[in-house]
Amino acid sequence: MAILSKIRQRTVFLIVIIALALFSFVLADVIRQGGFTSTKSMNTIGVVGDREISREEFAQMVENRVQQSQGQVSTIQAVNQIWDSEVFNLLLDQELDKLGLEVGSDQITNTMEQQLAGNPTFSNEAGFFDPQKVKQYVAEIKVSSPNEMYPQWLNFEKSIETIAKAELYYDMIRAGIGATKLEAEQAFKKQNASLDLAFVRVPFDKAADVEVSKADIKDYINKNKSAFKQEAERDIRYVFFKEESSAEDIKGVEADLKKLLDDQEVYNSVTKENEIQKGLKTTDNIEEFVNLNSDVPFADRYFFEYQLPEEIRSDVTKLEKGEVFGPHVDASTMSLIKMIDKKQMVDSVSVKHILVTYEGTNVDPNATRTQEEAKALADSITNVISKDADKFAELATSFSADKQSAENGGDLEWVTYGSLVEDFNDYVFSKDAGHKGVVETDFGYHVVHVTDNKDEKQAYKIARIVKSVEASDKTLNTLYRNASNFELAAKESSVEEAAKEVNLDVVPVNKMNRLDETISQLGKQRNIVKWAFEETTKVGDINRFDISGGYVIAELVKKTPEGVKTAEEASEKVTSIIKANKQAKEIMSQIDSNDLDAVASQFGVSVQDAAAVNMGSPVLAGAGREPKVVGAAFALETNGVSQAIQGEKGVYLVKLLAKQDAPELPSYVSQANQETQKRVQSFNQKLQRLSGENNINPVYKALKETSEIEDNRSNFY
Numbered sequence: 001m002a003i004l005s006k007i008r009q010r011t012v013f014l015i016v017i018i019a020l021a022l023f024s025f026v027l028a029d030v031i032r033q034g035g036f037t038s039t040k041s042m043n044t045i046g047v048v049g050d051r052e053i054s055r056e057e058f059a060q061m062v063e064n065r066v067q068q069s070q071g072q073v074s075t076i077q078a079v080n081q082i083w084d085s086e087v088f089n090l091l092l093d094q095e096l097d098k099l100g101l102e103v104g105s106d107q108i109t110n111t112m113e114q115q116l117a118g119n120p121t122f123s124n125e126a127g128f129f130d131p132q133k134v135k136q137y138v139a140e141i142k143v144s145s146p147n148e149m150y151p152q153w154l155n156f157e158k159s160i161e162t163i164a165k166a167e168l169y170y171d172m173i174r175a176g177i178g179a180t181k182l183e184a185e186q187a188f189k190k191q192n193a194s195l196d197l198a199f200v201r202v203p204f205d206k207a208a209d210v211e212v213s214k215a216d217i218k219d220y221i222n223k224n225k226s227a228f229k230q231e232a233e234r235d236i237r238y239v240f241f242k243e244e245s246s247a248e249d250i251k252g253v254e255a256d257l258k259k260l261l262d263d264q265e266v267y268n269s270v271t272k273e274n275e276i277q278k279g280l281k282t283t284d285n286i287e288e289f290v291n292l293n294s295d296v297p298f299a300d301r302y303f304f305e306y307q308l309p310e311e312i313r314s315d316v317t318k319l320e321k322g323e324v325f326g327p328h329v330d331a332s333t334m335s336l337i338k339m340i341d342k343k344q345m346v347d348s349v350s351v352k353h354i355l356v357t358y359e360g361t362n363v364d365p366n367a368t369r370t371q372e373e374a375k376a377l378a379d380s381i382t383n384v385i386s387k388d389a390d391k392f393a394e395l396a397t398s399f400s401a402d403k404q405s406a407e408n409g410g411d412l413e414w415v416t417y418g419s420l421v422e423d424f425n426d427y428v429f430s431k432d433a434g435h436k437g438v439v440e441t442d443f444g445y446h447v448v449h450v451t452d453n454k455d456e457k458q459a460y461k462i463a464r465i466v467k468s469v470e471a472s473d474k475t476l477n478t479l480y481r482n483a484s485n486f487e488l489a490a491k492e493s494s495v496e497e498a499a500k501e502v503n504l505d506v507v508p509v510n511k512m513n514r515l516d517e518t519i520s521q522l523g524k525q526r527n528i529v530k531w532a533f534e535e536t537t538k539v540g541d542i543n544r545f546d547i548s549g550g551y552v553i554a555e556l557v558k559k560t561p562e563g564v565k566t567a568e569e570a571s572e573k574v575t576s577i578i579k580a581n582k583q584a585k586e587i588m589s590q591i592d593s594n595d596l597d598a599v600a601s602q603f604g605v606s607v608q609d610a611a612a613v614n615m616g617s618p619v620l621a622g623a624g625r626e627p628k629v630v631g632a633a634f635a636l637e638t639n640g641v642s643q644a645i646q647g648e649k650g651v652y653l654v655k656l657l658a659k660q661d662a663p664e665l666p667s668y669v670s671q672a673n674q675e676t677q678k679r680v681q682s683f684n685q686k687l688q689r690l691s692g693e694n695n696i697n698p699v700y701k702a703l704k705e706t707s708e709i710e711d712n713r714s715n716f717y
Helices: 002-009 011-033 036-043 055-069 075-099 105-116 131-144 149-176 181-192 214-223 247-259 286-293 310-317 371-387 389-399 422-428 473-492 495-502 526-533 567-590 596-603 627-633 669-688 698-705
Strands: 044-048 051-054 194-202 233-242 264-268 273-277 324-330 333-356 411-416 436-441 444-468 507-513 542-547 550-560 607-613 651-660 709-711
Touching: 044 055, 044 075, 051 055, 051 075, 055 075, 055 149, 075 149, 075 698, 105 131, 105 149, 131 149, 149 669, 149 698, 181 669, 194 596, 194 627, 214 567, 233 473, 233 495, 233 526, 247 324, 247 333, 247 444, 247 473, 286 444, 310 324, 310 333, 310 444, 333 371, 333 389, 333 422, 371 389, 371 436, 371 444, 389 444, 422 436, 422 444, 473 495, 473 542, 473 550, 495 550, 507 550, 526 542, 526 550, 567 651, 596 607, 596 651, 627 651, 669 698
Parallel strands: none
Antiparallel strands: 044 051, 044 709, 194 607, 194 651, 233 507, 233 550, 264 273, 324 333, 333 411, 333 444, 436 444, 542 550
16 A cells, blocks of 8 residues: 555656657657658658659559459569559659640540550440440449449559650650751761871780779769769678478378288277278279379379379379379479379360350350240250251351351361360260261360261379478477577577588578569568668678578678668779779870881880771771761861870771762751651660660650669558
8 A cells, every 4th residue: 555655646747758658659750750840751652743642542553553464463563563654754843844735635635545555445336446345345444343343443544654754755746856957967967977097006914914903993083973973782691490201200191101002900989990991002093092192183094104293104004994103303392193093095186166055154144035935945056057067157246255266167276185175175086077966065065076086095084192291390499499509699690600510501692682582592582681781780780581482591781772882882883993093094105206117116006097987987997986086087187187085995096098089969857757767766766675684765864863762662562
């Protein structure tokens, strides 16, 4: 009671303490998320200019995209696709706003017509696109499918609007890249004027070796920042503890299978007596026995040799009827095989069919006939074709619910054994060529005409008991213990050092991007990528991940921040450039003559000639492509000698021997039209050919590079 009394006396004090604790908890989270101003970033997936992309709406679009793909698109792939689509749409909106342009309803309708042309749902009786059909369709799905088809249609309308905006913007670009007559004249002369030259090339290595310092590299990067931009990247390395069965597990499955071969005496808890349980060798009900003991159900069909699994093919074909083979080990399974029957069968049949369906088969939603009526119709059609087989095609067109084959007169052409529905397959492969009859399947009644068969071969009916060889609880516990022990050892040293101790392979994964989801040799492991990019994850941190098929112990090796590359990161690329520049400067300082022979003698090289050189193909014989050198040569007078020029492969001194000017044309209109056509064609090809690392068209890429975009995708996915 005394304690309770003291607590009551200090109620205010306790409330303050609790409030401060809660505040510190919230404050820590706020700081971790980037401060109080980051609230908006928790509600938006991104910002394009002054336009926000709502997190909630974006998530719904991603979910719709994943569902529509039916498993073909992962969540992160959908995120990237929707992001590119939304950003491009917003960038186009902003560009068109700046230009004072908007897409009209007529343009949207025209774009929709292009997309839906030929679709019978939106076409009139003449086969042409009908906007009224669109309105009717939208009104119907809004009522009949408000949660599935209608939202999909709204997304389609949005994509149509984006396409219309893009085409308007592209048309403006096309109009702006046309060539003027002056540009055409310059291009013509560039292609048709040529020079005859003499030149000396002094390779860079003729200069003394030079040193490239870290300061030199930094200075070069600062002057060329745009060339050294980089995205945030992470390097990790990991060890994978794979979940797999042990030798003991394999022996256990093998022992269980061997027990199934022969009769066993078992205790019956009902009769309280021992009974004989038949084995695979003696059982009278093979199908029940297989289904009771196998992970794979009994297949009541014949197999040709080429249809048998390759790993058991040679052993199975040697078996006589009633013989048993196994246990056979194959990767993660083990099996017993018993030969049930062998016989000669045709491998292929040529067959026609007419499918007569009825209400309830879900083949034809408009079918109203009963099952009895369908059977009567099928029998009637069979009677007709039995008397006159030539009427098969006509009857297939009139009555078959299989519209695809009906267009071909009901002919399925040559089909191989096992490729058809089971009941249909068994029927047609059991009949001789020329047979006509009716067979029932889940789809309805098939009027069948077996027109021919071929390739009679040996076929086998087998019973196969398959057991998966899986890791036992004991093996899984050992695996977990080993992974945990390795994690502790790695945290004491590193993944690499710990792996050396137990002789395990370390897998490096370099240059991971923030939105990657695939890890080398592990497949899709988005959780590992997210961990590597968390602000709280430091270089050297180690974490264990429970993944499908085992455990991963990963270590963060390197964090590359977004921005400009460091001197170390750019060293490999920049060092050779700076070295060439320094050597060129040294060579140029030693050249004090414009006599080509003297300079050639000074550096131990020779004077070379180049004939018919032009700007369209600025190549010097023996030196390769040197546009800067050829460009300087065009500025010379005949017999004039250039100053020393730094080219791609050395320092050059050039003498102009002769110049052949391009002929003057009376008009350059034709050339201007050709150049315009060439530019527009090049632009269109670039639009069609996705470019860049992000698989986006060049217009989108250019708009992104000149816009402020805040990307918060990695905070949520």
